[in-house]
Amino acid sequence: MSERTKFMLEEKDLPQAWYNINPDMPADPGPVLHPGTKEPVTPDFLGVLFPMQLVMQAVSTERFIEIPEPVREIYRLWRPSPLVRARRLEKALDTPARIYYKYEGVSPVGSHKPNTAVPQAYYAKQEGVRGFTTETGAGQWGSALALACSFFGLECHVYMVRVSYDQKPYRRIIMETYGADVTPSPSDRTQYGQSLLAQDPQHPGSLGIAISEAVEAAVSSNGKYKYSIGSVLGPVLMHQTVVGLEALKQFELADDYPDVLIGCIGGGSNFSGFAFPFLHRKFTEGKSIRALAVEPTACPSLTQGLYTFDYGDTAEMAPIVKMHTLGHTFVPPGIHAGGLRYHGMAPHICALYEHGDIEAVAVGQVETFEAAVQFARAEGILPAPESAHAIRSAIDEALEAKQRDEERVILFNLSGHGFLDLGSYERYFAGELEDYEYPADRIEEALKGLPVLAS
């Protein structure tokens, strides 16, 4: 085992291909259904929404899909990202566990999101569309897509959840710096937004609503714009596998191998990209590993949601998929990890969870910030509130290993930094953060709106 702290790869070690888990899936993630007919979608329908290359990747059974060179060229601006042994955190916890983290906060916008934004923009440019529409919560995804669009000379129209638009101006300014046009959602630019504003001019918005607006804007543009999604969809998870593929190589340098992988889950993209290459090893070489997905108690889709078919958005315009869902009209409490406030979950993750290949846990907001601060004081990096969920569970695993006097090897994905989330830290230090328990009544209400399918 190496005595080093940082395990860096060279640019030449950047993966040549993404890992596509489709051919290795031990359980079927289920079909994608048309929101109107509720029949399986055709590539033509999806092609109206997404670049065709993405649609083809969604159904591909090729195990490795080449990363186009123009995408690799951009990845090289920050990739390969570091793998770090958290030696100072180990000491602070006085644990026999070895803790490693893969750090995605080194990307220009500070998170893993550009790993998929860049290829999506590349494919859209190749198809000759004018630009993308998309949604964003607190702005991590929107800033990643704005960056990618600026690299490829595409327009980027972002519908940003209104509460975040009002409360978190800095990410909006980043998006605007890259040339994106940012609209608070609900907006008067779409029919759906207009209908909501007519009921409530002060409507705070939600991620599901912003998705509906972005989808409507793309579909009604006669092909000028496509819709870009930052998580959930199979190809998006696949683009993120650069993270896990690099980590596998870095563990060779460390002369070690993880026993447990830990990542936070909003729609499932950073966790998948990080864990799938290790699961590939497990499926094909029998190399055992635990994979633990961490979600907030305020929005516990995997641990408490129903595994059934539901719409991807609030207005029922996006495709229906099989997933653990809290109901597409569910509006989660306003926790500070904005990127984890989604009612559903990537179908691939749900199928793997049901099959027993993935474990999941829900953690509270206050204990998550406690872990974030402990990590920052030991390792120096101030984590994004989303990523801090993974840190919470990594610390819990390390403390459990200590109790059992076990040399457990823990790897977590530090999906982003929290430099633009300082308001949340300020509220934590002021003792103003609330812990939300499972919002049972609201979820029960939202689950009444599930689509009715012909059996």
Ligand SMILES: Cc1ncc(COP(=O)(O)O)c(C=O)c1O
């Ligand atoms: C830093 C960070 N981590 C994690 C997430 C959760 O998304 P996903 O589950 O798709 O990785 C987000 C979403 O915005 C994010 O910004």
